[in-house]
Structure formats: structure tokens, C-alpha cells
Amino acid sequence: MNAESYVTRVLAEWLVSQRLEDIPSDVHHEALRSLVNIVGCAIGGSTQPAVDIALRALSPFSGPPTAQPLARGERLDPFLASLVNGISSHVHDYDDTTPGNYSHPSSPVASALFAYASANPVSGRDFVHAFVLGFEAESRIGNAVYPAHYDAGWHITGTAGVFGAAVSIGRLLGLSTQQMIWAIGLAATQAAGLREMFGSMGKAFHPGRSAQNGYAAALLAREGFTAGERSLEGPRGFSAVTAAQYDLSKITRGLGETWDLRVNTYKPFPCGIVNHPTIDAAIQIHDEYNPAPEQIAAVRLRVAPLVLDLCNQQNITKGLQGKFSVYHGAAVGLVRGKAGLQEYSDEAVNDPAVKRVREHATAVGDSSITEDQARVEVELTDGRVLTRFIEESIGNLKRPLTDAQLNAKFRDQGVLALPSGQVDRLVDLCWRIDSLADVGELVRAAVPVSVPA
Amino acid sequence: MNAESYVTRVLAEWLVSQRLEDIPSDVHHEALRSLVNIVGCAIGGSTQPAVDIALRALSPFSGPPTAQPLARGERLDPFLASLVNGISSHVHDYDDTTPGNYSHPSSPVASALFAYASANPVSGRDFVHAFVLGFEAESRIGNAVYPAHYDAGWHITGTAGVFGAAVSIGRLLGLSTQQMIWAIGLAATQAAGLREMFGSMGKAFHPGRSAQNGYAAALLAREGFTAGERSLEGPRGFSAVTAAQYDLSKITRGLGETWDLRVNTYKPFPCGIVNHPTIDAAIQIHDEYNPAPEQIAAVRLRVAPLVLDLCNQQNITKGLQGKFSVYHGAAVGLVRGKAGLQEYSDEAVNDPAVKRVREHATAVGDSSITEDQARVEVELTDGRVLTRFIEESIGNLKRPLTDAQLNAKFRDQGVLALPSGQVDRLVDLCWRIDSLADVGELVRAAVPVSVPA
Numbered sequence: 053m054n055a056e057s058y059v060t061r062v063l064a065e066w067l068v069s070q071r072l073e074d075i076p077s078d079v080h081h082e083a084l085r086s087l088v089n090i091v092g093c094a095i096g097g098s099t100q101p102a103v104d105i106a107l108r109a110l111s112p113f114s115g116p117p118t119a120q121p122l123a124r125g126e127r128l129d130p131f132l133a134s135l136v137n138g139i140s141s142h143v144h145d146y147d148d149t150t151p152g153n154y155s156h157p158s159s160p161v162a163s164a165l166f167a168y169a170s171a172n173p174v175s176g177r178d179f180v181h182a183f184v185l186g187f188e189a190e191s192r193i194g195n196a197v198y199p200a201h202y203d204a205g206w207h208i209t210g211t212a213g214v215f216g217a218a219v220s221i222g223r224l225l226g227l228s229t230q231q232m233i234w235a236i237g238l239a240a241t242q243a244a245g246l247r248e249m250f251g252s253m254g255k256a257f258h259p260g261r262s263a264q265n266g267y268a269a270a271l272l273a274r275e276g277f278t279a280g281e282r283s284l285e286g287p288r289g290f291s292a293v294t295a296a297q298y299d300l301s302k303i304t305r306g307l308g309e310t311w312d313l314r315v316n317t318y319k320p321f322p323c324g325i326v327n328h329p330t331i332d333a334a335i336q337i338h339d340e341y342n343p344a345p346e347q348i349a350a351v352r353l354r355v356a357p358l359v360l361d362l363c364n365q366q367n368i369t370k371g372l373q374g375k376f377s378v379y380h381g382a383a384v385g386l387v388r389g390k391a392g393l394q395e396y397s398d399e400a401v402n403d404p405a406v407k408r409v410r411e412h413a414t415a416v417g418d419s420s421i422t423e424d425q426a427r428v429e430v431e432l433t434d435g436r437v438l439t440r441f442i443e444e445s446i447g448n449l450k451r452p453l454t455d456a457q458l459n460a461k462f463r464d465q466g467v468l469a470l471p472s473g474q475v476d477r478l479v480d481l482c483w484r485i486d487s488l489a490d491v492g493e494l495v496r497a498a499v500p501v502s503v504p505a
Numbered sequence: 506m507n508a509e510s511y512v513t514r515v516l517a518e519w520l521v522s523q524r525l526e527d528i529p530s531d532v533h534h535e536a537l538r539s540l541v542n543i544v545g546c547a548i549g550g551s552t553q554p555a556v557d558i559a560l561r562a563l564s565p566f567s568g569p570p571t572a573q574p575l576a577r578g579e580r581l582d583p584f585l586a587s588l589v590n591g592i593s594s595h596v597h598d599y600d601d602t603t604p605g606n607y608s609h610p611s612s613p614v615a616s617a618l619f620a621y622a623s624a625n626p627v628s629g630r631d632f633v634h635a636f637v638l639g640f641e642a643e644s645r646i647g648n649a650v651y652p653a654h655y656d657a658g659w660h661i662t663g664t665a666g667v668f669g670a671a672v673s674i675g676r677l678l679g680l681s682t683q684q685m686i687w688a689i690g691l692a693a694t695q696a697a698g699l700r701e702m703f704g705s706m707g708k709a710f711h712p713g714r715s716a717q718n719g720y721a722a723a724l725l726a727r728e729g730f731t732a733g734e735r736s737l738e739g740p741r742g743f744s745a746v747t748a749a750q751y752d753l754s755k756i757t758r759g760l761g762e763t764w765d766l767r768v769n770t771y772k773p774f775p776c777g778i779v780n781h782p783t784i785d786a787a788i789q790i791h792d793e794y795n796p797a798p799e800q801i802a803a804v805r806l807r808v809a810p811l812v813l814d815l816c817n818q819q820n821i822t823k824g825l826q827g828k829f830s831v832y833h834g835a836a837v838g839l840v841r842g843k844a845g846l847q848e849y850s851d852e853a854v855n856d857p858a859v860k861r862v863r864e865h866a867t868a869v870g871d872s873s874i875t876e877d878q879a880r881v882e883v884e885l886t887d888g889r890v891l892t893r894f895i896e897e898s899i900g901n902l903k904r905p906l907t908d909a910q911l912n913a914k915f916r917d918q919g920v921l922a923l924p925s926g927q928v929d930r931l932v933d934l935c936w937r938i939d940s941l942a943d944v945g946e947l948v949r950a951a952v953p954v955s956v957p958a
Contacts, residue, residue, distance in 0.1 A: 115566040205741035247741035288658035288700035
């Protein structure tokens with residue numbers, strides 16, 4: 053059998069037969085890191101208007117409330133819980149990124165899985181296994197159609213994500229190869245999500261709907277709802293229809309040998325990635341010298357020219373504007389030593405100390421500086437000059453967030469919705485998810501205490 | 506405002522402000538014909554395995570059972586009822602076709618609307634109005650991207666259908682222009698459905714899922730869930746992303762003046778359209794001469810060459826094979842004087858009289874015969890020769906089905922699921938839908954009597 057002529061079948065056979073014990077330990081640990089990151093993001097986004105609105109519109113139609121979204125009190129059916137998880141975990145654009153295709157891979161997969169686990173007993177081991185497989189399938193399918201697919205205007209987080217959700221739920225349901233082929237087909241034929249939605253709630257809707265639709269695809273396939281069996285490679289299948297160029301060998305080559313989780317990356321700051329090296333430098337200066345804000349006389353930034361094309365706003369009053377201001381990034385780094393969600397609130401943007409430092413900052417575009425680099429120079433009122441050059445920005449593959457930094461990111465988001473002690477217990481449960489007899493325990497531990505469980 | 510730069514807004518403004526009394530009476534009558542046709546198709550498909558399987562997989566997750574699909578006993582939430590209506594009304598490929606883009610336009614729109622009407626009071630006038638608007642929006646959007654969109658591999662019934670469902674439900678919800686723009690955006694970003702599913706249950710899944718997703722889009726938009734506001738015309742919007750070439754002026758030009766319902770067509774026979782002129786001729790011979798099957802010595806067909814490429818099966822035993830046999834089409838036309846769903850059952854294919862005539866048939870491809878034409882010559886045992894040449898096949902725009910023929914098609918399908926008397930009452934209600942104070946009455950009248958209502 054020629055692998056590229058039967059990509060869907062080859063992938064499905066691998067997915068139903070792959071064994072947890074054959075997953076390398078580094079891949080397994082990266083899965084835990086991805087789960088810690090995405091659960092933190094889901095909590096951080098759980099109180100956003102997009103979540104509240106979706107629930108107001110759709111929860112009157114929820115089925116039996118066997119499931120629960122992360123960090124919310126509502127009891128819902130697992131489809132709607134999947135949708136809510138997807139919206140909350142992506143709404144801040146703070147989740148993970150796979151560099152092979154720039155999708156945000158964990159949200160669709162984990163959103164469906166946590167919804168499933170809230171409604172059905174599933175061991176931590178099986179859960180992590182299903183996550184690894186869903187992630188791998190989705191990422192490989194994304195790699196196969198990238199970049200033509202993304203360039204055409206597809207939001208690949210949604211279009212590839214539906215496969216990840218279908219596959220991971222399908223694995224937990226114990227689908228046969230035939231059923232998995234149908235699940236992939238029903239995912240393919242629901243693949244959707246336009247980049248035209250960027251800047252609206254529609255963007256975060258994509259991983260949510262993908263999680264929900266992939267979940268349904270797996271359930272339908274289990275009952276024998278048939279689909280085209282060459283949905284990835286067929287002449288009217290996902291790849292040919294959505295990408296002017298594609299490479300199907302990326303789906304099947306090295307299955308079980310190379311793992312896309314190994315190159316997953318986690319956003320250190322919830323703003324445009326071009327600001328990251330500047331923020332990184334500012335935090336390092338803060339941590340090393342701890343200059344008092346009122347001592348700062350001038351901040352001089354030297355950045356890649358693209359930064360000024362995208363993020364040159366200085367006179368700002370809203371948190372959202374802060375995401376597009378390299379000056380704000382530098383200011384919160386210097387003043388607060390961090391740039392988490394709370395540094396992109398309206399309050400933070402109007403914080404007098406932050407505002408003062410931001411207004412003392414200037415920036416120069418320099419084409420000798422890459423988009424992973426930045427130079428920050430801080431002149432103090434006593435004449436001292438503190439400088440830091442970032443060669444590779446934190447969060448990229450060469451300088452991944454440490455486990456401790458992932459914990460800090462989790463806590464920073466967690467306290468927006470939950471008491472600090474509960475956040476600590478929850479992040480601990482995420483790292484120990486493998487040892488849980490039932491992952492439902494983790495979902496229940498994420499319910500706000502003020503809400504009746 | 507340049508119409509093509511703001512297509513979504515222009516369309517939305519028209520949709521929220523258009524008045525029922527401004528719809529011409531012929532368009533209104535064609536809406537009734539479309540509704541009669543699609544309700545008949547939904548009944549005819551209501552007992553198909555695809556429907557049973559979808560319900561088995563998904564009804565455990567149904568929300569409060571305020572709604573009901575057509576011709577089924579189950580009580581479901583309106584999303585799931587929309588899905589079931591879409592599957593049942595398209596599963597036999599027997600619904601309507603709009604010649605501007607070859608989509609099957611009524612299924613997604615009517616499926617959502619009947620689900621809505623089963624759960625909410627809605628007058629027949631408002632219902633028909635919403636149907637006309639949903640049909641028009643969906644058909645115009647389909648026209649704008651056809652043929653590049655379809656040629657790329659999109660099943661346009663699904664991809665355009667989601668707009669029709671969103672718009673029609675949005676109109677019943679009384680959306681503002683802003684909300685309608687979001688509803689269209691949320692429809693655009695859910696547009697999906699691959700032709701690779703043809704030949705599987707996945708095909709009928711498309712109008713069902715479109716109905717369901719469009720319905721949800723309208724509800725989300727009403728609550729303020731935002732979407733990209735140039736979802737049709739934007740550089741990363743539906744048209745640019747899914748069609749190599751498109752003409753946005755087809756969406757806005759002549760709104761309120763030209764109506765795509767005027768060119769809607771209804772399939773006379775549930776089989777490949779290339780067989781239709783042959784069947785048409787055979788039925789005319791049956792009706793005029795009524796030859797006894799055993800009198801038929803030979804049947805000679807002269808057809809377009811494509812017919813023999815697609816439908817040259819003669820030695821068949823299954824109903825599904827009958828759909829791809831021009832000989833079977835001729836045989837049931839001559840023996841039974843009709844070719845409805847019941848003529849494509851296993852029983853009909855193995856009916857000794859039908860089988861005998863089918864086996865006495867021969868066919869010649871003739872490039873002077875168009876795909877709308879066929880010549881049928883029947884030689885009787887007494888030496889008489891009966892011939893009929895079809896210049897334009899029944900069901901196409903030049904020879905549309907009459908209202909009486911639509912009634913016959915409805916009844917032929919209806920009796921597969923419902924007692925004859927109930928079918929008669931139901932088709933009468935469909936024609937009188939305008940006068941109903943609550944269209945829920947029609948949905949309740951379609952529940953099989955053997956099922957507790």
C-alpha cells in the first residue's frame with residue numbers, strides 16, 4: 053500500500069494501534085507542559101465576554117448537564133463544554149504555537165478532552181495518551197497543508213484542530229480503524245474557520261467549535277455514520293480543496309518516530325510576538341537592577357523595523373491597545389517585572405508608574421536586528437545606563453519557557469478567576485494528571501469555589 | 506458606499522428591512538412549491554439509516570426537547586432537529602436544485618426553519634418570508650462563488666447553505682443589521698463540506714449541519730457574539746478563501762428585483778439527472794399506450810453518450826444500482842408509469858416484470874442527442890412500435906414539475922413513512938402554510954401516528 057495514496061487509512065491505523073508505552077518520555081513531559089499551559093489559559097479566559105455571551109446564547113439548548121467547562125460553574129452537555137473550553141483557552145491569544153504551521157494546537161484537542169473527562173471517567177494515563185495522539189494528528193495535517201492553506205485565509209487552529217479533537221475523542225471511545233477513518237472524514241468535512249474573523253470573538257470561536265465538532269465526529273463514527281474514506285488525500289478532500297500546494301508525506305512520514313510535541317512553544321506574554329524580545333529585556337533589567345520607576349529618565353529601544361510597523365502606539369488608555377504598544381511592553385517589564393494578562397488590563401495601562409515610564413520611551417527600527425532580538429537601554433536619573441541585548445527571545449524554540457515559568461504563567465492567569473490556594477492545587481493536579489484515576493477530579497478542582505459544584 | 510466593498514452590510518440591511526408584501530406573488534408561490542417539495546423529501550428520507558444513526562449517536566446529548574424533526578417521533582432540541590431535517594431531506598438526492606450554482610437550496614433553510622417552528626410559535630406568513638430571504642441570500646452567495654468554488658471540491662449545498670439557515674433564523678429572531686452582519690460572519694466561518702464525502706452519509710450530513718450551524722450563528726449574533734464584518738468580501742473572507750474566482754456583484758445586484766426562487770427546479774426522479782429524459786419518455790409511453798409488460802419485446806434507447814458513461818448497468822440486484830441504470834429507469838417507467846423512491850428499492854429492482862423489461866432493453870449513445878433529450882422505442886410482441894422523443898426533460902426549467910406533479914411526488918414519498926390519509930392532510934397543510942397561525946401545527950401533523958406525539 054502506497055502511504056500517500058492512503059494517507060487517511062495509514063494515519064487511522066497508527067492512531068488506533070499506538071501504545072502509550074511507546075511514547076518517549078520527553079514527548080510525554082512536553083504533553084504535560086502543554087496541558088499545564090492550556091488549562092492556565094482556559095482559566096485566564098474563563099470570565100471573558102465571549103464566554104459569557106456564548107453561554108447566554110447556547111446554554112438554553114444544552115443537553116443533559118453531564119459535563120462542565122474549565123473554571124466555570126455551569127453544568128452543560130459535553131459539546132457545549134467543549135465549545136466553552138475552546139473559547140476560553142484561546143480568547144487571549146496566549147496559548148501555544150507549533151512552529152511547523154503556526155496553529156495553536158492544544159486548545160481544540162484539550163478542550164474536547166476536558167469536556168469528555170468531565171462527563172466520563174477517564175484515567176490520566178489514557179487522557180494524556182489521547183492528547184498526544186490528537187496533537188500529533190492535527191499538527192501533522194496542519195504541516196501538510198501549510199503555508200498555502202494559511203496563506204489562503206484559513207485559520208489553521210480551527211481547520212486542523214477539528215481533526216485533533218476527533219482523533220483524541222475517537223481514541224478514548226476505542227474506535228476501530230474503519231471508525232477512525234470515518235471520524236477523520238467527518239472532521240474533514242466540518243473543517244472551517246476564516247482569518248477574516250481575526251479581531252472579533254469569531255477567532256476564539258474556531259478552536260471551540262472545532263473541539264465540539266470533532267467530538268461529534270467521533271461519536272457519529274462510532275455508531276456507523278459513514279464518511280468519505282480518503283478525506284485527507286482524495287481529489288475532493290481536505291488537502292486538495294483547502295491548499296494550493298500540500299505535502300501529504302508530512303502526515304505519515306516518521307509516525308511514532310518524530311513527535312510535533314517536541315517543538316511546541318508557549319507564549320510568555322499575551323501580546324504580539326514581535327514585542328516579546330523587548331519585554332524579555334525589560335524584565336531582565338528589572339530582575340537584575342530593580343530600578344525604581346521614578347528613577348527612570350529614559351528608555352531607548354532598538355528593535356526590528358516590523359515592530360514599529362505593528363506596535364508603535366504610545367499614547368494609549370486601553371488594555372487592548374497595550375498589546376500593540378512596544379513601549380507599554382517595555383514599561384510593564386521595567387515597572388512590574390512581568391507582562392501577564394494583568395499587565396494588559398485598562399488598569400495597568402493607566403497605572404501612573406507604568407504610564408510615566410511608557411512616555412519616557414523611544415524606539416528606533418534597525419534592520420540589523422532580527423524579530424527575535426531587541427536592545428533595551430534604560431537611563432536612570434543618577435546617570436547610570438542599564439542595557440540588555442536579547443539574542444533569542446524567550447518562548448521561542450531555543451529558549452523555551454521553563455517548567456517554573458509555565459507555573460508562573462499559570463498562576464498569573466489562575467488568580468484572575470480562582471483563589472490563590474485553589475490555583476496552586478490545580479497546577480499541581482495538572483502536573484500529576486498521569487497519576488489521576490479520573491481526570492474529572494481535575495475539572496472539578498477548577499470550578500470557582502463561589503459557585504456551587 | 507460602494508456596494509462591492511460592503512457586500513455583507515448591503516445584504517444584511519436588505520435582509521432586515523425587506524417586507525413580505527414586496528415579494529412578488531409568483532416568487533411567493535414558488536416558495537410554497539419549494540416547501541411542498543422539501544417536506545416531501547424529508548418524509549421520504551426520514552426512515553433512512555443515516556437518520557437513525559445520527560439520532561443514536563447524538564440524541565443522548567440533546568437539550569430540552571422543545572423541537573421535533575419532520576416525520577419522526579423524537580423530541581429534540583432545535584439544533585439536533587435541524588440536523589435531522591437536513592439529513593432526511595437530502596439523503597435521497599431528491600430535493601431541489603438552483604441552476605445558478607447547482608446547490609440544493611431548500612434543505613438547509615427549511616431544515617432550520619421547521620426545527621425553529623416546532624419549538625417556537627411562528628406564523629405561516631413569517632415562516633414563508635424567512636424562507637424566501639434565506640433562500641435568496643444563500644443562492645446569491647452560491648452564485649457569486651460558482652463555479653470555481655464547486656470545482657475546487659466544496660459541496661456548495663453545505664457551504665452556501667449555512668448562510669441561508671443563519672439568515673432565515675436571524676430574520677425570525679428580528680436581528681438588527683449589526684446582528685445580521687455577525688450572523689452572516691459566524692455562518693461564513695462555519696462554512697464547510699467536501700465533495701469527497703459523496704457516496705457516503707457525509708453528503709447528507711452537510712445540509713443538516715449547515716442548518717444547525719446557521720441556527721446557532723443567528724442565536725449567537727443576537728446575544729452580541731461578534732464576527733468579522735466583511736465575511737463575504739474581505740480579503741480573508743468566504744469568497745476569497747473558497748473560490749479562485751468570484752463575482753460579488755451577484756450578491757447585491759437587483760436585490761428585491763430578481764429572485765432566485767423563480768428558477769428553482771425540482772427533481773422528478775430520485776436518480777442521476779442524465780437518466781431523466783429516458784424515464785420521462787418511458788412514462789409517457791406507459792401513460793398513452795399502457796402496454797402490458799409481457800407484451801414488450803424490445804426497448805431501444807438512444808441517449809447522450811454521457812448516459813452510457815455513467816449509467817450503463819443492466820445486470821443489477823440492488824435498489825442503489827438502479828439509480829445508475831438507464832435500463833432500469835426505462836423499465837420502471839414502462840411497467841409502473843412512475844419512478845419514485847419505491848422504484849429504486851431492492852424489491853423494485855427484482856420485480857420480475859421490471860427485470861424482464863430491463864433485460865430486453867438496449868441503448869446507443871448518440872452525440873446528436875443532448876443530455877436533456879432521449880428517444881425511447883418500444884417494440885411490442887404484436888409488431889407495433891411505440892416511440893417517444895423528449896426534447897426537454899421534465900423537471901428542467903423549460904418543463905418544470907406542475908403543482909399536481911409535486912403533489913404526486915410528495916404522496917409517493919409520504920406513504921413510505923405515514924398513512925395515506927395523513928399524507929393528504931399534510932400536503933394540504935404545506936400548500937396552506939401561509940394561512941397557519943403557527944407552523945408548529947404542520948410539524949405536528951407530520952409525526953407518524955404510531956408514535957406518541
